[in-house]
Amino acid sequence: MTAAIYPGSFDPVTYGHLDIIRRAAEIFDELTVSVLNNKTKTPLFSVEERVKMLEEATKDLPNVTIDSFSGLLIDYAKEKNIHVAIRGLRAITDFEYELQIAQTNRKFSGGDLDTMFLTTSLEYAYLSSSTVKEIASFNGDISQCVPDFVAKLIYEKYGLKDRSYYEQ
Ligand code: ADP
Numbered sequence: 001m002t003a004a005i006y007p008g009s010f011d012p013v014t015y016g017h018l019d020i021i022r023r024a025a026e027i028f029d030e031l032t033v034s035v036l037n038n039k040t041k042t043p044l045f046s047v048e049e050r051v052k053m054l055e056e057a058t059k060d061l062p063n064v065t066i067d068s069f070s071g072l073l074i075d076y077a078k079e080k081n082i083h084v085a086i087r088g089l090r091a092i093t094d095f096e097y098e099l100q101i102a103q104t105n106r107k108f109s110g111g112d113l114d115t116m117f118l119t120t121s122l123e124y125a126y127l128s129s130s131t132v133k134e135i136a137s138f139n140g141d142i143s144q145c146v147p148d149f150v151a152k153l154i155y156e157k158y159g160l161k162d163r164s165y166y167e168q
Contacts, residue, residue: 003030004084004116007073010035010050011043012154013057014132014146016124020088023118025061032080033058037070044133044157053150074109083113090120090128136160 006024010017010033025031035050045053047068054066069076073085085105087098102115120127132145136154143151155161 001029004028006086016127035068
């Protein structure tokens with residue numbers, strides 16, 4: 001059986017992440033999408049909220065499991081007995097950072113954890129969780145970036161009503 005982990009902040013999950021999740025779930029028998037509890041970042045959504053959103057957004061994918069972890073990815077992967085990490089690449093700027101992390105993980109896991117990169121689908125190449133949050137905070141339209149239920153939750157965080165409320 002082939003298995004992989006897709007780790008990330010997912011604050012919140014976007015169509016870019018969901019595209020990578022769908023494609024990885026076709027390649028691997030089991031895919032664990034895991035929310036990193038990163039104490040150095042101040043997220044908009046709690047780990048629990050991010051896990052819930054991912055569960056809802058992937059409920060039609062039977063071989064995808066949502067989890068969370070803190071600490072080192074190599075320790076978490078070892079605990080789960082998984083040897084492949086998935087990461088998405090949008091641009092050369094992602095590549096430089098990701099290459100360094102991938103090599104560090106391979107080295108420090110004693111060759112036990114490899115990273116597989118999926119390049120973004122072109123329609124999502126511009127998309128990042130931070131851009132989505134910035135647009136939403138000014139009550140901009142994020143319907144092309146995240147599922148509707150996620151958009152609603154983001155607007156709520158900024159104390160705004162869902163855009164459809166104003167458009168009626
Ligand atoms: P990080 O884990 O670096 O804090 P994210 O949670 O936003 O960042 O992203 C998790 C992974 O998904 C990263 O590998 C990132 O490059 C990738 N990713 C994010 N947005 C997209 C996108 N639009 N298309 C492809 N991959 C993406």
